[in-house]
Amino acid sequence: MPNRLAHETSPYLLQHADNPVDWWPWVPAAFDEARRRGVPVLLSVGYSSCHWCHVMAHESFEDAPTAAYLNEHFVAVKVDREERPDIDAVYMEAVQAATGQGGWPMTVFLTPDAEPFYFGTYFPPEPRHGMPSFRQVLEGVGAAWNDRRDEVGQVARRIVRDLSERTLAVDTTRAPGAEDLHAALLGLTRDFDAVRGGFGGAPKFPPAMTVEFLLRHHVRTGSEAALEMASATCEAMARGGIYDQLGGGFARYSVDASWVVPHFEKMLYDNALLCRAYAHLWRATGSELARRVALETADFMVRELRTAQGGFASALDADSDDGSGRHVEGAHYVWTPAQLREVLGEEDALLAAEYFGVTQEGTFEEGASVLRLPDTDRLWDAAKLASVRARLLAARDRRPRPGRDDKVVAAWNGLAVAALAETGAFFDRPDLVQAATDAADLIVRTHMDWHARLFRTSLDGVAGDHAGVLEDYADVAEGFLALSSVTGEGVWVDFAGLLLDTVLVHFTAPDGALYDTADDAEPLIRRPQDPTDNAAPSGWTAAAGALLAYAARTGSGAHREAAEKALGVVRTLGPKAPRFVSWGLAVAEALLDGPREVAVVGPGDHPATRELHRTALLSTAPGLAVAVGDPGSEEVPLLSGRTLLDGRPAAYVCRHFTCDAPTADPEVLAARLGGSGSGGPVG
Known part of the structure; x- marks a missing residue:
């Protein structure tokens, strides 16, 4: 019963x-x-x-x-x-x-x-x-x-x-400076695994937020060490068993220090954060591997986690039926040499075993292997490998599938909105931008009430009873702001502002510190307050980022001041424990850079408008805020009063709403923004 x-x-x-x-x-x-x-x-x-x-x-x-x-x-x-x-x-x-x-x-x-x-x-x-x-x-x-x-x-x-009696000794009177971020970089350097990538020893968790900080620090300071740590870590993860070499997407963590054997559950938040990090790595370096992983991870989220209502489910289980009725961790993903031969035949099985590192001894239970990518100079037959991948994936799809947690969590869907919107824009994938828009629509329709309060979860399009926590408001606002930058739709800035006003009223202490729950939430034995980033940004650092991003689009001094106060925690924790305040460090990089703001004005269907818009989106400037709209648009305050340049679409580069002279030349725009990463069309 x-x-x-x-x-x-x-x-x-x-x-x-x-x-x-x-x-x-x-x-x-x-x-x-x-x-x-x-x-x-x-x-x-x-x-x-x-x-x-x-x-x-x-x-x-x-x-x-x-x-x-x-x-x-x-x-x-x-x-x-x-x-x-x-x-x-x-x-x-x-x-x-x-x-x-x-x-x-x-x-x-x-x-x-x-x-x-x-x-x-x-x-x-x-x-x-x-x-x-x-x-x-x-x-x-x-x-x-x-x-x-x-x-x-x-x-x-x-x-x-x-x-x-436990209290946070955080100075909210001053935001971190360049010396604080340099000290954090030195701390990461000491913890960096130069042989296997990543930070620390086993188990290893994918450090997406640390990668974001390192990329931004490299852009602001020119530090090659920061870029090398980010690139080496991302390459090691992408070649390891923690990454699904057939279907895309990342497992939650690696039980070993070499990224070989994963704990096989797949979480939405990990994949959203890593999709965005790899897209940003491509933007900074032009890495083909980073491009492929970003797109495959985006496609994994849409294919495996998207719900019928347009949101994204929370997770896939680690365990699945191994075909004999036993639930075994990783059963859906691992291969033995005999299984390769059964699917591919003798010759192609030998190729697949060599390429993916499948051995008789195996890397997992009962002689099974996770699939990895080789790190060799050998030239592989691309067409043959594509055929092998397709056949293995088709065979794997016939295996019993891991269970899926269909619960839609507001915060994690906000992360997915940001990742899919930017990845879709970078790689000319309007379907990914549409998936981001659909998820954002679901959040507004189902998770958000008329008082700009969020419900934490929904299932089958019906909101649960539980109030949203700080990370929900912050991550959803971050997703809405990223979506607005890509689509030019100012309504997403408006929705973000409503959520962030709720943060200021209900989650913020008089000294600028932040709580994880609202002041009118169900009382517990202690009101939780944790500024440290873990598998995803803490509500505290995510709120700092969203507040700063909103201020850059609207000129709101109140939101910028709140962001600066919230970032005081980075001064306290960054030099001591940089891995546990990585998103805060990334936001602090944006604060030190301005962040810069770009207003692009011109008809949305004009090729010159689209080229200026794309140039802005591909800029590596930390935390860059982009708004695009028709001349005379008042949808986003950053666009207010911006006009065409001699009748041509134009871009304005600003800091704190003080702008350079407009330009109609994408190359001039890129130069003013400090370069635009890889840029250019994507084949």
Whole structure:
């Protein structure tokens, strides 16, 4: 019989709707029930594409005796961390403070007042490697609650007090300067893996935001070291197993330091950020590999993650059926030599095995290999390889597919809008620009109410009940502003302004610091406030970027001032931990550069207008703001008062709305912007 999760919209919660555990969603009634029964609360937090979440669910939550014990002694609450990042952040902070580590599934025991007192992540069904079994944990926590409840209450209250006393020592009075960004670059240089690309050791996560900072720093300062680190990292990832060599798109991370064996789940946010980073790398260097990866990743998002309503689903699972009924991580993606021969025949299988690095020993389980690209000078038969790729992809498409989390998250769709809009514009792919527009339309129709407040998620075109957090407002505004630059439609600037005004009113402290939740959001034991970038930009740094970008298009001093105050965190963290404030560093590069603004005026269907517009979009100037419209257009303030030049389409290059003389010459425009990367037509 389904439990209370059967009426939820989160795919992750619905995965647990048939568990014998009597799950509750996070609602006040669950804590009222714990209070009535005098029992503690088990809080279990995960997400749908989490491998170890599936493992623990199968081992413990689907086990009838374990579920019966859990139901008798606890009230069980299940939370989707992607749907409620505020709850996840608050209790993950407690887990990390208590244990020194974190992860998912996150397992936290709470009092009926939602105060945490015991923590963990995955617990096995039997004691293993010094780790207690889940049943032992339940029995131990239950005994402590029954026999030493006053002591448990004291511990819980102390933990909440300690969390509440944690404060951020951030100076919001001054934005970072050139010396701060240089110190951050030196920190990245020390952490750079010169042999294998990337930063640090295993596991390695794709550092898209760090690449963005390095590219911008190179443009502003001419640092060849910054460009080399960005280029080498992107090439290593693109050649590794973390990149899907057949279907495009990136896995979440590599379990090794060489980008060979991935953790196979594919997240929308990773692919949106990496698509944009590779497009920007092509813009800076003309790299054919970067161009191919940007386009293939964009096509992957549209092909595999686009929903019927025009939005983008959250993720693909790591696990899938291996053909024998077993769910195995990576089963959809890996190959053995025998499987290559079955699909390609003997001769082409030998070619594919050599090209993609498939060996008898394999790089994964049971002799299977992930596919990688060679790093050799050998000349390969391009037509033959294209045929091999097509046949392997067609054969793979007949395999059981990984599950998809169809939940549409506002923030991650904002990232996808920005990536697809720019990639489509760079490479003359109007279909990608249209996909970005469709996703933006869905956000406005489904996620945004009349008061410019966002809902975090939707499913099948229906918004969920959960309020948007700071990253939703910031990333959606960023996507809208990028879309406006590409399409010339000023309405997207207007929508971005509405969202950013909400940020200023409901998420911003008097000193300019930012909170992850609004001032009228559901109160938790602590109001979350995390400025550090992780797999995606933090709401804090994303908001700084969107506020600055909006000010560059509108001349709003209030939004620019808010951005500068928010960037004070980069002065604090950038030199110490640059990898964890990379997007903030990228935004700071834009601030130091101006950012520059380009207004292009001319009839939209005029070839000269299109050429000036394309020249502006291909500029590598950090954080460049572009507006394009007809003469006399008032849609975007940056266009106001801009006229044609002797009857010809013209471009104005400005800083803080103070502009150079207009030019009708794309080459002059490129020179004023400091060069336009690779530029030119794309074959």
